[in-house]
Amino acid sequence: MSRSRDVDRTPDGRYLVIDGRRWRAADPELPDDLRASLQSALGRARSAVRTADDAARPGARRRVQLAKEGLGERGDPWWELARAERVSRARQRLAAIVELEESAGR
Template identity: 60%
Template sequence: MPPLRTPDGRWIVVDGRRWRAADPELPEQVRARLLHHLGAARSAVRTAQRADDQAAVTAARARVGAAKRGLGERGTPWWEQDSDARSERWTAALAELDPS
């Protein structure tokens, strides 16, 4: 079951806590890539913490932050951005997470 959303759609509510919802304007393929990066980065945080590798923890947390910014869950709220700024946000996040 998907989490509850506030009437304005900007927030989800999980266990009574309000969290910023992902940008609904994200193309599905972009959302999937960002969620993949987010999951991999969270896993890397746990692995680095178990290994007591603070440099790796810091790097993995930076990847978590980049993925969450791309999703619109951090940084300037997506509802305050126009479509071009929103597209630039997720494009920049993917460029950071998918260096080619």
């Protein structure tokens, strides 16, 4: 069941404000296909965290971290990096996720 929440952005667009808490927004300048791939990977990783046994949970959490870094939600703030660096980081993180998923047999 999904909950409806009020979501606002800070005036600079760098953060989302949800239930009074500030969260870093994803990089708005990532190519659409790359953003979609990272968001899909993030969803799969979050699902894996929920269903994983103790042995698999660290790998699933690592994939969540990589996806969020690729989206610019964690790691160096996206607004402090050149666009080319941000896109490169996103592609590197997606490649690492794919590699982890393949090694886990997904």
